[in-house]
Amino acid sequence: MKRFGLTLLTAFAGGAMALGVYKYAENKYDQGMSFEDKQKVYFANNRSAAPITSSAGTVDFTQAAAEATPAVVYIRTTYASKSGGDQDQFEQMFGQMFGQRMRPQGPQMASGSGVIISTDGYIVTNNHVVAKAEKIQITTNDHRQFEAKVIGTDPNTDLALIKINATNLPIVKLGNSDAVRVGEWVLAVGNPFKLTSTVTAGIVSAKGRSINIIGNNDEDDDNQNPFGPVRQQTPTLRKGIESFIQTDAAINPGNSGGALINTNGELIGINAAIASHTGSYEGYGFAIPINLAKKVLNDIKKYGSVKRGYMGIGFADLADPEQSQGIKTDKTNGLYVNSTVPGGGAEKAGILPGDIITKVEGNTVYESSDLQERVARLQPGDKINVTVLRNGTEKNFDVTLKEEAPVAKTAALSKSASELFNKLGASFAPISAAQKAKFHVSNGVVVTQVRTGGIFDDTEIPVGSVITSINRQPISSIDDMDKVITNLRNGRLIISGVYPNGGSFNNVFEVQ
Structure with missing residues (x-):
């Protein structure tokens, strides 16, 4: 027994000595090792974790394409005739990321895609594909045509639920976007450039992308960007919800509202936008995660709007x-x-x-x-x-x-600027140079008083806040506020500024 103990002790001592010699040699000769030798040592001592489980299936795309394509529809929308100058400017700014726009004489038309998610005719698409459309025509993969009605929309996620009167329709199986992994294969199915039933392949490039295209902008003003980058952080107002799946599968104008599927043929996202300097595919496409879409679509079907x-x-x-x-x-x-x-x-x-x-x-x-x-x-x-x-x-x-707190309302458009100021329930003073430096702003007016029952009181804009713009017009004085308020064109005020603690806000007030 003693001999065994002595042997064991000798073994431990020898091992410790060997380890000490190794560490000494490693430290002494580390600088002389090549990068390749260093990597061998690193990976020998840092084994890779277990394989990641993703939502992807096989690498063969044929079965997934065959399952999804019949359930992706072509959407053609018709709008009232109007001058196209502002719309053309909108397309130039955003590379036609919101669908393929056509400019015939008479009524305007646009096109996009949609995905059938229920055999009785419910279809998910983007809000921007069907917003303000007077007529929505659906063409299925087997060339049948239907008129669709809008069940409800959610501009905050750029989703819409529409319906056609049909039964026994093919559907796409809803997947799990949480299980999607960066690097896995995906397919985009849609109708780019009116090329119906088009399938493109790529990988998931990133998740949780926020690209600032959905926000509280003045949608009724055609001179403004309906989905522009309004940075909002205040708790009482609505904000665009962005957590896109980014993919390099080719997405082009007309793909909006189409399907992003994994190689199991499961729907993991609704294609919504591209980032492009030219208006066509440059390698950056974005899809709304299906797990977010499920909640929005179920709410619209059940309540007619989203309960958020x-x-x-x-x-x-x-x-x-x-x-x-x-x-x-x-x-x-x-x-x-x-x-x-x-x-x-x-x-x-x-x-x-x-x-x-x-x-x-x-x-x-x-x-x-x-x-x-x-x-x-x-x-x-x-x-x-x-x-x-x-x-x-x-x-x-x-x-x-x-x-969610409701959007505050103001007085009627016909009311004077004085009456609107009273409705705001606040007093203002010019901003000082020290305050400009403190809040990192170049212009603004300071809120000096907030009266009980006014809009500023209801929406908790406190004394000491700085109002920097109204309807995106810079504000430097009371006269600037007066000019903007007396020239409302669409019944909406967007008041932007900075809280006393430095947080920014954008509050939207609709005028009745």
Whole structure:
């Protein structure tokens, strides 16, 4: 027994000596090793993790294409005749990413794609494909034609649910976009340039992309971009929800509303946009994740609109240098909470301004889209688990989502500027040079008083806030405000500015 113990001790000592010699030699000769030798050592000591499970199936695309193509339809929409100058400008700005526009004499026409998701005629497409259309004509893969009616739309996600009177239609199986992995093969099915039933292949290039094309813009003003990059972080107003799947499968004008499927033939996204300098494919396509679309479409079918909850926070995205400027933290990922709504879900749960949201439902939050998509899948009253970093320690909170606050209303268009100012319920003063430097703005007016019952009071724009623009017109004085308010053309005010704590806001008020 003693001999065994002595042998074991000798073995341990020999092993320790060998390891020490190895480490000594490694440190001594490390600089003399080639990159290839260093990599051999690294990978020998850092074995790869288990293979990643994705939503992809086989590499052969024929079966997936055969299953999905019959359920993708061609959509042709007709609009009232109008001058096309502003629309042409819109197309030039965004590379026709919202569908193929045609300019015949008389009524205007546009085209796009849709995906049949129910055998009794329900079809999902993009909101921008059918918005304001007077007539929607559907052509199925077997060349049958139907008139479609709009069941409901959600501009915040650029989704629409339409329906045709038909039965026993082919459908695409709904997949799981959470299981989609970067690098897996996907197919885009649609009708680019009126080339019906077109299938293109590529890979998933990225997930959770926010490209700032959906926002609270003035959709009724043809001189403005209906889906432009309005950065909004305030808790009380609606915001475009973007968490796109990016793909390099060829997507062109006319693909909007079509299917992005995996090689199992399952629908994982609704193609929505391209990033292009020319208006045609340049390798960057974006699709709305189907897990987000499921909630939106079910709500539209059940309620006629989307029942959306909100946490009640204003935040700055630490991954965005412009938003995170001035925030004292070494974190480069996550969301910095700069305000909470009194009585809102976040405040009631215990989240405080200054907290940094690091996880949602246990998943790391790298940027705003990671939180927004998760919240957008839930209903008012649902709970969501949020992890925040506070004073160097992570804390978990269960936040009960509240019903989305309604858009505030103003007085009638015929009312004078004075009456509209009274309705706003606030007083203003010129901004000083010191305040410009503090808030990093070049113009604006400061809110000096907020009166009970006015719009500013209802939407919690506090004293000390800076109003920088109204309807995207820069504001530097009360006279500037007066000019904008007395020249409303479509009954909507978009008031933008900065909160006293530095958070930005864009509030939309519809004038009746």
